[in-house]
Amino acid sequence: MLEGWDDEQLLTALGEAIKARDAVPSWFVQTGKNAYAWHNVDAELAQLTYDSRTDAHEMAVARSEETATIRALTFTSAHLSIELEVADSSLFGQVVPPQAGTLETRTKAGMTTAPVDETGFFTVAPIPPGPFLLRFGTTDGAYVMTGWITL
């Protein structure tokens, strides 16, 4: 890699490498390290595939203006989707295809659990003030988890 570099060039490259590292706030690095806590959490990660805020145009076409003001999110995994709607202080959700199970709401501070009925509906109230993620457990013992959400 360093063939043809003289000492000055190598020092310049080292300086750039150190500068790039020093520019990063320590909390940003720590956030990355903390993510490893999820390594042992048994769950399939569902990706955010729809957000009414980023897909506002499609929303406006597809729905009336009245409902278009509701924030809606969809997380999709290979096996199921978790659809969310934000209403005031509550979060209403449905698992698709509809099925019963349990829903964990995880924040940095801890975790709460709520039932999911056989039609796949669940409610999270109040909405956590900071970042949170949801983990749905099926009756078969499988888990699907959303990414971090901040509302």
Place this chain on the structure above:
Amino acid sequence: MGLRASRIRVPGLAGHHDPAAAALCTRAAAGDQGAWDDIVERYAPMVWSICTRFRLSDRDLEDVAQNVWLLLVEQLGKLPEPAALAGWLAATTRRECLRAATASRRPEPLGPPAAAVTGEEVIMAERNAALRAALAELPASCQSLMDMLVSDPPYSYAAISTALGIPVERIGPQRARCLERIRESSALLGLAHIGGNLPGGDPDA
């Protein structure tokens, strides 16, 4: 004097074949938190540098960081090309930043060029990571000397001599020895083929 991006073009964000990244992914996938921390420290500067092009609040930045690394945790052991980890991270970071910028209804990111991540940047990030790893392998005396030599603004040899307790006339030889150790470092072996990508000069000169 800044580093020049070379004229080497890399298609997409594939990045270079980086065996260190592949080895770290394997260890982290097997449950090694230390390997995970190394991955984060190697690539956080690149992730951060991409994030800074978007006008994101601290809260958005935290969301992006959490999701980028969460996605990687989930993909450990499943990445099709773990040696191209930097390219995967660059593409994932950019996507998460765009999503956060749009969801926050902020103004456009700093124009389309700001949003792009080039193959050169991914190569530079890999090179920077390898250089920092090589530096970390040096004896403490070499690390202190290198830190002072590359600081901006630079220290005089007299100041270095006082700070590190090395006679001025021995700084030059010591510097050469430390640089030689970096050149021989195993941390750089995997990147041997980035040859012509010279810092501070024209690769075609």
